[in-house]
Amino acid sequence: MLIAIGDAIRRTRATRNISQEALADLAGIDRSYMGGIERGEHNVAVINLSKIAEALEVRPSTLLAAAGI
């Protein structure tokens, strides 16, 4: 599941043409932590999920749906 969420974030980020570092900065999340989230290494909590979704201009529920959950 965490990998699917990381993939969904990466795919959505790609559609926005922004780098992982830019997404981390936009979302106010540490760049290396952001990398771990995209690799599915972190059990991301809803506040961070919401910051990432906002930076990607999608809803958190949309991100989870894109991850198939």
Place this chain on the structure above:
Amino acid sequence: MLIAIGDAIRRTRATRNISQEALADLAGIDRSYMGGIERGEHNVAVINLSKIAEALEVRPSTLLAAAGI
């Protein structure tokens, strides 16, 4: 946001006619922690969100959408 998620979990639980304690047990989450989640006191992570959603027989994305996020 956390309060909205807690409310969405409580409303969904009510439609299933199960107690907070039963939901906690079904989801494999500590009962007092579950109470805190429903009160919006915990920044719930996606693995716990997924366990709760599965216990409620909905998708995690559906729970977040029900919370308006």
